Amino acid sequence: MFSWNENVAISLIHVLRDPELIIYFVSLLKPMRREFVEEEAREWHESLRVSKEDRWKSVAELSRARKFSLMNSSVPITCKLPFDGGMWRNSCLLLKSIHYFREGFLKFPGEARTHLLHLGYEKEMSYKQKINTVTLMLSDTSKGRDFRNQWSLSDIREALEDFVLFEDTEHAYSDDPDLEEEIPFIIVEKFRINGEYKPIMEIIN
Numbered sequence: 001m002f003s004w005n006e007n008v009a010i011s012l013i014h015v016l017r018d019p020e021l022i023i024y025f026v027s028l029l030k031p032m033r034r035e036f037v038e039e040e041a042r043e044w045h046e047s048l049r050v051s052k053e054d055r056w057k058s059v060a061e062l063s064r065a066r067k068f069s070l071m072n073s074s075v076p077i078t079c080k081l082p083f084d085g086g087m088w089r090n091s092c093l094l095l096k097s098i099h100y101f102r103e104g105f106l107k108f109p110g111e112a113r114t115h116l117l118h119l120g121y122e123k124e125m126s127y128k129q130k131i132n133t134v135t136l137m138l139s140d141t142s143k144g145r146d147f148r149n150q151w152s153l154s155d156i157r158e159a160l161e162d163f164v165l166f167e168d169t170e171h172a173y174s175d176d177p178d179l180e181e182e183i184p185f186i187i188v189e190k191f192r193i194n195g196e197y198k199p200i201m202e203i204i205n
Contacts (some may be wrong), residue, residue, distance in 0.1 A: 004033065036043040038158065077147050103126070105163050122187055133188055137201060149200050159203045172192045 002010065005026055005109045012022045100106065107122035108129065125133065136147045136157065148156070184205035190197045 005030070014059075020142075046150050054168060097134050097138060099160060099164075100137070102163065104167070104169065104183075105160065105185050106130050106133055107185055109187065109189055122185070125188075133186075133199075133201070134201070145202055147199055149202070151201065151203055156186070159205060161185065162205065 008029065009022050009025055012025065013019070016022055094169075104127045105125065106129075108125055109122060136144055138144070138153070139147075143199065162184045184203060186201055186203055188199050188201050191200050
């Protein structure tokens, strides 16, 4: 492993091609680097002695100045931070919603469907249909509650957990049709309610 001086010399030799010139430039750069390293170490040690109140005051000032990348070096300058309550809840909801996009869990009736619910003619939803379905399914509005019908959010989560269990175990690789029929999924159908067609979900298991 090379030292800092050796790394600099090796990098410059391809450009300058003069050892004496390289020695000269390294002699100029060494004190500059030492000063930078010492200043960086000094700032870090001083930060350890900053009180919690001063630290939060500094964070608040940077937030007011919208310098979020200075609050945390890992935060990109384009990120809309810090989160407010609504953004945090939406972020948590988004992460939970991703699990509902598993292939085979959200379906709609195929062309060959009859009035019977479980005939195996269901079709996989497109991603756009899944986005609309999951958004409505997890909504706490009256429209979302009407869409869920008699099903609760805990019922939906339980159906997803059972689906994942079947999918991730040996049952998923079984040719037993009875096991396949036990795998839960959600189907969305439109029903005429008060003269208007509205989507209603149903858990099939």
